Amino acid sequence: MKRQIKDNMPEFIGLREAMELSREQNRENHRKFINPELVNLMGLLNFDKCFVKAQGASLWDKDNDEYLDFLGGYGALNLGHNHPEINAAVEAVKEFPNLLQAALNPLAGALARNLALFTPGELQYSFFSNSGAEAVEGALKLARASTGRTKFISCEGSFHGKSFGALSVTGREKYRKPFAPLLPGVDFIPYGDAKALEQALSQKDVAAFIVEPIQGEGGIIVPPEGYLKKVRDICTTYNTLLIVDEIQTGFGRTGKLFACEEDGIVPDILCLSKSFGGGVMSLAAYTTTEKIWKKAYGSIEKATLHTSTFGGNSRAVAAGIATLEILFRDDLSRQAAEKGEYLMGKLQELQKKYPFLKEVRGRGLMIGLEFAQPEKGLLNRLTGGTVEKLASEYLGAMVAGELLNKHRIVTAYTLNNPNVIRLEPPLIVSYEQLDTLLAALEEICSKNRGFGDMVLASGKTILSSFVKKS
Structure with missing residues (x-):
């Protein structure tokens, strides 16, 4: 069977081949055939990893590194992955x-x-x-x-x-x-x-x-x-x-x-x-x-x-x-209430210690973390307000990026308020996994006082990338 179906187009990819695509091959398919600008956006914070296995509240990439999923499919994974x-x-x-x-x-x-x-x-x-x-x-x-x-x-x-x-x-x-x-x-x-x-x-x-x-x-x-x-x-x-x-x-x-x-x-x-x-x-x-x-x-x-x-x-x-x-x-509603109360209590303790964590709110295992915006200082004036604008749109994304890239924890910001990251883990999440998240957040909050620190901590030229796109 001839696998090149159209002239000047790539060959057909079978299911087994699709499951084994490299990260760059996957990016290229999305760039050419789905949404090139989304590829660029996701790539800024390494949100384009290839995950090959999922179970419960955990994900594994091609290197068999384990990640914790605190995004939970925007609330679609109450029972976890692949129950x-x-x-x-x-x-x-x-x-x-x-x-x-x-x-x-x-x-x-x-x-x-x-x-x-x-x-x-x-x-x-x-x-x-x-x-x-x-x-x-x-x-x-x-x-x-x-x-x-x-x-x-x-x-x-x-x-x-x-x-x-x-x-x-x-x-x-x-x-x-x-x-x-x-x-x-x-x-x-x-x-x-x-x-x-x-x-x-x-x-x-x-x-x-x-x-x-x-x-x-x-x-x-x-x-x-x-x-x-x-x-x-x-x-x-x-x-x-x-x-x-x-x-x-x-x-x-x-x-x-x-x-x-x-x-x-x-x-x-x-x-x-x-x-x-x-x-x-x-x-x-x-x-x-x-x-x-x-x-x-x-x-x-x-x-x-x-x-x-x-x-x-x-x-x-x-x-x-x-x-x-x-x-x-399994009385998962009760589990969400009890685990949510535990997590909220610990997060509120972090909020009292670190001004960078401006507010903690939510109910059960639906929790939002809002981070403090930068003061309108010299850097903001020198950039014509660009720092303030970028912080309002991307601070939450940077926190989510650090959680992913340094702590292997998946989160994301909320669509209508990108300064807030959501925590919506599967309701079956363990207390040990909650403690792993809390330790990661404490490390981030203790090392970062605001947007500028997050840019420096990112380890990439994120600020320059955002400036070009703003």
Whole structure:
């Protein structure tokens, strides 16, 4: 077989060959065929290593060096990498038809039934899809179809996805502006401000308010105590549906099975994804009440208004069934609460010792670390404000880079607040692994007083690289 399929193009790469590509070969494929500027960005901090094995909270590179994963797939790895029971569940259904639209999938029906047992209140009907953004898209459509209204309210600093509808309710202009105009009728209010919500709903023309119980990409922002309870009451008063986006916070991450349970509230629509597929399969859902579902899709004519080819496929829902079983059996919500309390306490001790660590916040094993910005000194004036600008965009990335390159710990900054790095390890992380992270952070904080020190500690010409790109 001739392996060069197109003229002037490289040869076809088989699976075994792909698994054995060198780091530079991998970079070149991404540079030529995926996203060259992302290759440049990742390369600045050595975020382009080739990992070849993963288990639990650990990763191994080609040199068999072990790394700890405190990023956890942005919350998608609550059960850790390659959980054997999730892999076994997927293997168990290998002879089932994975996709068959001319039938009702018994596995999908079982998962929806189980989910109704786990979710709060009268949430009952679920629609399965493949990603968190798709869950949000479906929730927005459901809200319009069931209320007859068209407007949405979201929060500044929020993140709900990058597909068109989800992006329309995402609260950072950087991601929205290049794709304008987006969906009309979307307004943004400050997160945590119940009075602003009441004012926004006062005309009784809003289909839904969409909100995260904790803003993940906003910088791990925890709202004021009782905020969600006030939100629930206000939405009820003005007949506005409450969509709670638990794509990142759900399935035990914050110490409760769902973060909205902290305030004892029940949303009208709940969006779920990330760790739903056990870190092995891509699985998402929105779930709602019988009343809302039937208003939107309660007739034969409306039954197929919203569908998904791959949503609810056998392998994905098998992983979902196993995930719920493991979460309940191993009481991972409790583990997240206890380990999170331990980690938060130790981090707050570091914060008191080192001014470089400006703030520690979060709940359970969803924690954000914000680092102190540089004072506007001589270096900043000499560079025309460049140092201040670069620090605001890249300080978190530099801390994450030092954790990766010097301590073999994987983290990342939050998308809407790049001065904050997130800690979202698998809920199965050990206390020994938590202590390893704490020791690394203490070393970083003790040696660095700010942005300038981080640049010097990086061991690369990062500052000059960023200046060229700014």
